[in-house]
Amino acid sequence: MTAKILIADDERAITEGLSAILRDEGYDTEIASDGQRALERLIAEPFGVVLADLKMPKIDGLALLREIRQHDMATECIVISGQGTIRSAVDAVTDGGAFYFIEKPLNAEKLSELKALIKKALDSFELKQANRALTNELQALTHYGELTGQSEAMRTVYSILDAVAPSTASVLILGESGTGKELVARAIHHKSDRAKGPFLALNCAALPKDILENELFGHEKGAFTGSTNEKPGAFEMADGGTLFLDEVGEMATDIQVKLLRALESRSVRRLGGKKEIPVDIRVVAATNKNLQRALEEGELREDLYYRLAVVEIELPPLRERVGDIKLLATEFLSRFSRENNKKILSFEDDAIEWILRHNWPGNVRELKNTIESAVIMAKGASIGAQDIIPRRLRAQTDASQATVTLTVGATLAEARRQMLLRTFSSTGGDVERTAHTLGISESEVRSELGSLLGGAGKPESNGAMKPAAKAVAAKEKGTERAKGKTKGRR
Amino acid sequence: MGAAPSLWLGALGRLAGRAAHELKNPLNGLALNLEVVRSRSARAGTAATALAPYASAAAGELERAIPLVEALLALARPVANPVDLRSAMRPLLVLYGAIAAAGGGSLDVVYETEHMFVAIDGDTVRALVAEALDVTIGANLDVAGRVGESDGAISLRLVGGAGRPVATRMEQLAAEHDIRLNADEDETLLLMPARARAGADSNT
Numbered sequence: 001m002t003a004k005i006l007i008a009d010d011e012r013a014i015t016e017g018l019s020a021i022l023r024d025e026g027y028d029t030e031i032a033s034d035g036q037r038a039l040e041r042l043i044a045e046p047f048g049v050v051l052a053d054l055k056m057p058k059i060d061g062l063a064l065l066r067e068i069r070q071h072d073m074a075t076e077c078i079v080i081s082g083q084g085t086i087r088s089a090v091d092a093v094t095d096g097g098a099f100y101f102i103e104k105p106l107n108a109e110k111l112s113e114l115k116a117l118i119k120k121a122l123d124s125f126e127l128k129q130a131n132r133a134l135t136n137e138l139q140a141l142t143h144y145g146e147l148t149g150q151s152e153a154m155r156t157v158y159s160i161l162d163a164v165a166p167s168t169a170s171v172l173i174l175g176e177s178g179t180g181k182e183l184v185a186r187a188i189h190h191k192s193d194r195a196k197g198p199f200l201a202l203n204c205a206a207l208p209k210d211i212l213e214n215e216l217f218g219h220e221k222g223a224f225t226g227s228t229n230e231k232p233g234a235f236e237m238a239d240g241g242t243l244f245l246d247e248v249g250e251m252a253t254d255i256q257v258k259l260l261r262a263l264e265s266r267s268v269r270r271l272g273g274k275k276e277i278p279v280d281i282r283v284v285a286a287t288n289k290n291l292q293r294a295l296e297e298g299e300l301r302e303d304l305y306y307r308l309a310v311v312e313i314e315l316p317p318l319r320e321r322v323g324d325i326k327l328l329a330t331e332f333l334s335r336f337s338r339e340n341n342k343k344i345l346s347f348e349d350d351a352i353e354w355i356l357r358h359n360w361p362g363n364v365r366e367l368k369n370t371i372e373s374a375v376i377m378a379k380g381a382s383i384g385a386q387d388i389i390p391r392r393l394r395a396q397t398d399a400s401q402a403t404v405t406l407t408v409g410a411t412l413a414e415a416r417r418q419m420l421l422r423t424f425s426s427t428g429g430d431v432e433r434t435a436h437t438l439g440i441s442e443s444e445v446r447s448e449l450g451s452l453l454g455g456a457g458k459p460e461s462n463g464a465m466k467p468a469a470k471a472v473a474a475k476e477k478g479t480e481r482a483k484g485k486t487k488g489r490r
Numbered sequence: 491m492g493a494a495p496s497l498w499l500g501a502l503g504r505l506a507g508r509a510a511h512e513l514k515n516p517l518n519g520l521a522l523n524l525e526v527v528r529s530r531s532a533r534a535g536t537a538a539t540a541l542a543p544y545a546s547a548a549a550g551e552l553e554r555a556i557p558l559v560e561a562l563l564a565l566a567r568p569v570a571n572p573v574d575l576r577s578a579m580r581p582l583l584v585l586y587g588a589i590a591a592a593g594g595g596s597l598d599v600v601y602e603t604e605h606m607f608v609a610i611d612g613d614t615v616r617a618l619v620a621e622a623l624d625v626t627i628g629a630n631l632d633v634a635g636r637v638g639e640s641d642g643a644i645s646l647r648l649v650g651g652a653g654r655p656v657a658t659r660m661e662q663l664a665a666e667h668d669i670r671l672n673a674d675e676d677e678t679l680l681l682m683p684a685r686a687r688a689g690a691d692s693n694t
Contacts, residue, residue, distance in 0.1 A: 009514050013547040017522030020544065024529060057594050082514035105518035242538060 003048025003125055004028045005118065006040035008064065009080070018051065018106075035059025039067050047075050048125040049118055054081040065099065070424035074128040078114070145187030147180055148328050151321040157184070157313060164311045165191035170263070172248075172308045173286040175315030178365030181286035182244060184313060188284055189242040197241030202234050205247035213255050214268055215270060217262070223272025235268040235279045242282045248308065249289035249300050260304045266337060283308065293326060318360040318367060325367065329355050332368050333383065336375040350385035358393075359390050359405065361415075420448060497663055500618040505620055509585040512592050513558050559626055561585050569612025572685050574605050575637060575644055578615050581596070586623040590633060596629060599635035599648075606637065606644045607685040610667050619646065620669055621660040622680045624675045626651030639684055648678040650662035 005027050007015045015031045022029050030047075032038035036058035042050065043431040050068070053063035065077055073173055100117045103109060112338075142150040144158040164171055165188045173181045189199045205210055218233030234243055251259065251442040262268045267276040287294075294300040318325065329347065337344045347355065351374075360366050360467045374388040404418045424434045424445070450468060526544040530536045561581035569578050583599055590597040608615055626633055626648045635648045653675040670681040674689040 011519055013551050014515070014522060016547060017519060017526055017544065020526040021522060026524075055592060055594075082518075084509045104514040105521050107521050110526070111521075198635030245632070 003046065003122060004026065004030060006030050006038060006041055006047040006050045006075075008032045008035060008050055009053040010034055010060070011053070014053075016305065020113070022118070027118070035064045038064055041071060041294060042068065042075060043071065046073070046129075049078060049121045049392070051078045051114075051118075052082055054079060057091055072134060074125055075140060076100070077119055078121060078194060080106070080114075083289065100383050105199070111372050131385065134353075142327060145190055146183045147187060147483060148331055149321060149324040150327060151316075151323040153316040153321045157315065160311070160313055161187055164188060164313070166193065168282060169310040170282065170308050171284045171313060172305075173315060173399040174291065175286070175288060176317045177288050178200045178319060179290075179315040179365030180314060180364050183244070184315065185244040185284040185286065187223050189244075189282075192242070192282065193243050194282060198238050199233050199242050199244065201244040201246060203405045205250035209252045209255065210253065213258070216255070217258065217270055219271035219389075220273040223270070227272070230270070233268060233270065235262060235281060236277060238281045240281075241280050242284055245283060245285040247287060248285040249287035249291070249294050253298070253301060254466060256301045256304050258300065260307055260415045263304075263307050285309075318363040322356065325356055326352065328367055329371055332371040335376065336372045340375055343376060344375055344381060344383060345397075346382045347388075348382050348384040351383045351388045354385050354389055389425060420445065424449065493513075493659075493666070494611060494613040494617060495661055497659060498613040498620075501617050501620040501624070505582070505585055506562060506566045506626070508589050509558060509562060512585075512588040513555060516551040516554035516558075516593065520548050523548035523551065526545070532541055540653070548601065557584050565616070570654070571612065571617065572607045573610065573612050573615050573685070575608050575615065575646075575682075576601055576604070576606060578612060578620055579637070579646075582616065582619055582623060587625050589648065590627050591627035593627075593631075593673040595627070595628045595629065595631040595633065597623075597635070599637060599646075602636070602638035607638050608644050609683045614663060614669075618660060618664055618669060618680055618682075621656060622646060622648060622671060622673070622678050625654040625656055626678045628652030637675075641683050642643050646678075646680040646682075651678055681690055 001321075007018055007022075008031075009015045009018075010033055012033070012361070014304075015033070019029045019031055030041060032041055034057040035052075038050065038052065039054075039059060042240070049117060050064075052061045052064055054082045056064070061079060063082070065079070068075055068077060068247075079099060079101045079426070080103075081101070082104040100121060102114050102117065124485060125466070142148065143156075144161060147157075149155075149157075161184065171185075171188060173184050175181050185201070186199060189195060194361045202212075203216060214231070214233070216233050216235060219227050221227060221230045240381050245259075252296065262279070266275070267278045269276055287300075289300070291300065291305070295302055296304060308312055318328075329352070333344060333347065334407060336342075338434060348358055362369075370390065371383075373390075378387040404415075404422050406415050406418065420434070424439050431442050435445045438445070523544040527541050527548065530541055530544075561584035562579035565585075579599070583597065585648045587597040628651060630649055633648055635646060637644070637646050639645075651673070653673050656673050657673055661671060663669075666682060670679065672679055
């Protein structure tokens with residue numbers, strides 16, 4: 001179906017005549033008698049083309065064009081004006097953005113020109129729409145809500161979220177600190193039927209026991225010394241929405257009992273209160289604790305665990321989704337450059353090499369903070385290693401290049417990968433020396449490195465490879481090995 | 491050529507440029523509606539009644555265009571002596587009225603008496619009246635004017651205008667003829683000497 005055309009002009013004889021002509025050509029048209037009305041219609045639904053006069057009541061044509069650009073609409077603009085000299089003014093407003101211009105009056109020749117312009121503009125609009133749809137599809141491959149990642153591990157998380165979000169099930173998110181547990185909780189909320197309701201996050205580890213209980217359940221006036229007013233708790237405030245309880249494993253056991261009771265009865269009683277207050281909430285909880293140990297040692301009640309963990313989502317640490325590191329780093333660079341009014345466009349090779357090699361024990365949060373700091377400190381148009389490596393780590397960096405650290409539980413393949421890449425790096429990208437050091441053939445070295453990078457990053461004929469390319473190759477390989485770590489239980 | 495004819499021709503040129511632009515809207519409406527009539531009437535089975543609204547709209551646009559063309563033609567002709575201010579102003583008011591309306595405003599002038607003869611030549615009168623209107627008319631402004639005669643002087647007062655400064659050459663022209671012309675935020679005032687009553691009467 002061809003997109004609609006909006007005719008914006010306060011001259012009724014013109015809008016009616018033009019509309020009739022275009023309808024006879026098979027177009028679907030709509031008329032707006034002033035700029036304000038035109039803008040409202042453009043916001044309400046997508047139009048392929050707007051034919052706008054420059055002189056209009058309320059919002060004139062130039063202001064309308066500016067609004068169209070500011071709203072980033074795909075709508076193509078055709079300006080119809082009696083003033084041929086106004087073209088430069090329109091150019092200035094649209095800041096070089098695409099628009100077409102035709103001068104009144106529309107005699108037979110100009111009418112033919114207008115019809116041709118409309119066809120061209122509609123083609124351009126369709127192309128823009130298709131392009132945007134593709135961009136959105138691409139975005140969906142690498143993003144989910146506020147989460148960023150295209151690794152197999154994150155895609156598994158996304159597919160679990162897709163299944164879980166629309167349900168009413170309680171969700172327990174597991175993962176190290178900084179892996180993005182709250183972002184997952186937000187994504188669940190926004191993809192659920194409760195999206196229009198409140199989202200409330202409470203960190204159970206950040207509050208002393210009494211205050212946490214008060215925050216959760218609220219209190220009545222006079223419930224304790226100093227309680228001069230009644231106060232609703234998080235359960236009541238999140239009514240109709242989602243309550244995110246972070247670090248739930250840190251909650252005192254007697255509060256755990258009350259929490260379990262509230263979840264089962266779907267009602268809460270304020271401190272000092274007598275009546276049960278019904279609540280309609282979904283609880284999403286998170287912990288970075290070793291749950292098995294917490295359950296064995298009685299730190300987390302088993303009955304509460306089963307109540308909270310109807311579905312369990314395990315977020316992989318950043319070191320297990322190394323294929324996402326560059327994507328995340330680039331996004332943070334772009335975001336913090338913008339926020340700090342800097343024009344830093346890229347990382348230098350040594351910086352990206354360090355980013356990809358670092359273990360990121362603080363996960364995405366550490367990466368984010370590191371890049372924010374680097375952007376603030378950087379003086380040039382790119383981030384170098386000296387900008388990004390924290391001072392406390394600089395001394396270790398050289399030494400660490402000569403060592404490989406492996407976590408218990410890492411696969412042999414991961415160990416082989418790290419050995420290969422670290423050795424390759426320490427030889428300055430010399431395939432022959434790498435092969436000699438590791439006791440494998442040069443063809444094996446080439447094959448393993450080359451398969452990681454495809455044609456673009458294969459070792460050159462002299463056996464050398466750029467350090468950054470080596471690092472990328474190393475981490476991409478790590479991604480493949482790390483997949484399948486996230487699990488869901490439904 | 492003296493200063494007055496030269497300044498009037500300059501003012502007329504600027505006004506014609508602006509008025510021609512305002513003429514484009516009715517011409518555009520006329521062209522579009524005639525095109526609907528032409529193309530649809532060529533199709534078999536089109537009822538005449540279906541064409542009527544477009545023919546009517548085209549006629550309406552023509553009615554809008556005619557006064558503008560007539561006003562432009564009137565300004566191309568010299569003003570008869572002695573100069574009746576109302577007659578001299580009429581085509582200027584038609585054109586500036588269209589410009590004001592196109593900008594979302596209005597221009598409304600009332601005359602206290604039917605004829606007011608000024609003791610100045612036609613080119614000077616039209617150049618200065620055009621300047622007074624030019625510095626006053628602006629987008630989204632409702633301008634109210636009054637033309638009256640008292641104490642041997644004829645005044646044109648315009649209230650609610652843009653209050654743009656009068657061009658130096660026009661101020662000089664006014665001074666040469668003992669005419670007052672000034673514009674500020676509150677009012678534009680053009681004060682001209684009236685023609686002696688006996689002479690005026692003999693010509694009416």
